[in-house]
Amino acid sequence: MEIKFNIDENFEKEKVEFWIRRMTDKVKRAARDLQVEQNFIWGYQENEAYRVEYRQIYSIQVENEKTYICTKDSNYQFKGRLYQVKTNLPSDFIEASRSAIINYHFIDHLEIIRNGNIDAVMKNGLRVQIARRKIKNLKERLGL
Amino acid sequence: MKNLGRSMVSGLIGIGIGMIWFGVEVLFSLNGRNIASATVYVSSLIFWIFASFVIGIFFYVASFVFDKDDWSLRKQIIVNFFVCLIAWLIFAFALNDFVFSWLLLTEVIGKFLLMYAIAYGAYLLHLFHEVREINNKLKEK
Numbered sequence: 001m002e003i004k005f006n007i008d009e010n011f012e013k014e015k016v017e018f019w020i021r022r023m024t025d026k027v028k029r030a031a032r033d034l035q036v037e038q039n040f041i042w043g044y045q046e047n048e049a050y051r052v053e054y055r056q057i058y059s060i061q062v063e064n065e066k067t068y069i070c071t072k073d074s075n076y077q078f079k080g081r082l083y084q085v086k087t088n089l090p091s092d093f094i095e096a097s098r099s100a101i102i103n104y105h106f107i108d109h110l111e112i113i114r115n116g117n118i119d120a121v122m123k124n125g126l127r128v129q130i131a132r133r134k135i136k137n138l139k140e141r142l143g144l
Numbered sequence: 145m146k147n148l149g150r151s152m153v154s155g156l157i158g159i160g161i162g163m164i165w166f167g168v169e170v171l172f173s174l175n176g177r178n179i180a181s182a183t184v185y186v187s188s189l190i191f192w193i194f195a196s197f198v199i200g201i202f203f204y205v206a207s208f209v210f211d212k213d214d215w216s217l218r219k220q221i222i223v224n225f226f227v228c229l230i231a232w233l234i235f236a237f238a239l240n241d242f243v244f245s246w247l248l249l250t251e252v253i254g255k256f257l258l259m260y261a262i263a264y265g266a267y268l269l270h271l272f273h274e275v276r277e278i279n280n281k282l283k284e285k
Contacts, residue, residue, distance in 0.1 A: 097213045109279045116217025118275065131213045135274055142281045 025140070029091035036090050043069045043076025052076055054090055054103075058122045061100035072124050094141055096120060097131040104141050151204045158200015159193055161259075166192050195235075202231055225260060232256045 016034055020027055043052040056071045060082065067078040067085070078085060086093075086101060096102045108123045110130065118135070119127045130138070166189070170182050209215070209224050236252040237244070 099213070105285075107282055109282055110275045112272065112275055115219075116221070118271075129213075132217070132271065133211070135271075135278070139274065139278060142278060144277060144281055 033090045036088060038088065039090075041069065041078060041085060041088075043078055045074070045076055050076060054092070057093075057103055058106045058124060058126055059096070059100055059102045059128050060085055060093075061128060063099075070126055091141075094134065094137050096128050096134055100128050100130075102128050102130075104138060107138075151201050154204035155197040155200040158196045158198075158203065162192055162196025162199065165196075165259075199235070203228065206231075221264065228260070229253070229256055 016031075018027060018031070039055070040051045040053045041057075042049050044050070052069050052071060057069055058072065059070045060078065061068055061070070062082050067080060067082050069076040069078050082099065082101065086095070089101065092103050092105055093101050094104050102120055102122070106123045108121050111119045111121055111127075113119055118130050118132060120130045121127055170184060171179070174182055206224050206227050209220050209227070212220065215223075233249075233252060233256075236248070240248060
């Protein structure tokens with residue numbers, strides 16, 4: 001694909017145009033990444049709010065009806081539902097199951113555990129169950 | 145609409161597997177005779193095409209259990225196995241006017257176990273292969 005940049009700091013409004021034969025997931029992801037204006041979400045620890053940047057997030061998961069943001073070595077509570085955060089996330093994130101989203105750059109490996117479920121073992125040792133029907137999305141994201 | 149399309153595909157796969165099965169049974173029924181002497185009734189063939197299609201759709205519906213993320217694969221397979229086995233037994237006994245015999249029961253269960261082992265054995269092998277493939281890719285990163 002040919003990519004052309006017109007860089008001029010005097011532009012009043014920045015815009016991106018795609019000239020494509022058909023819409024693909026790759027283009028949709030690129031468009032979504034370009035539209036993400038905020039690069040962080042607010043996470044809470046003992047009633048104190050912290051800016052958690054997307055690039056730091058390993059996973060966002062629901063446990064006991066609460067949504068938690070997990071980074072390399074901290075956990076924060078997100079005061080909202082998983083679907084609310086899902087729409088704003090960049091394409092580094094994939095849905096692991098109905099109750100978890102993971103940043104695929106931080107996956108160390110997958111492991112089939114004894115009961116037949118599949119765990120994504122993250123680089124910090126965190127285990128997140130990944131639904132078998134989501135494996136296809138992960139493969140696609142990894143370019144397989 | 146998506147589900148309807150998938151169920152049709154599943155029905156067609158069912159026809160494919162059913163016809164292989166049908167062909168194997170015809171070959172076994174020959175008892176060493178020349179293949180040219182095999183007789184297949186059109187009515188029987190049409191019935192098995194239709195039955196295979198319905199079985200394929202049934203397997204698709206029964207596979208909805210695999211969408212339950214909160215169940216382990218073991219639990220999903222056990223539930224799916226018994227749901228399919230019961231349906232298969234009803235189907236097999238209906239074909240024999242619900243006349244019970246231990247021989248028929250053993251034969252029906254044996255055939256089912258063989259089909260199930262082939263189908264899910266293949267699925268599990270595919271799953272292990274996919275996980276290995278992903279892990280190799282992750283190592284490269």
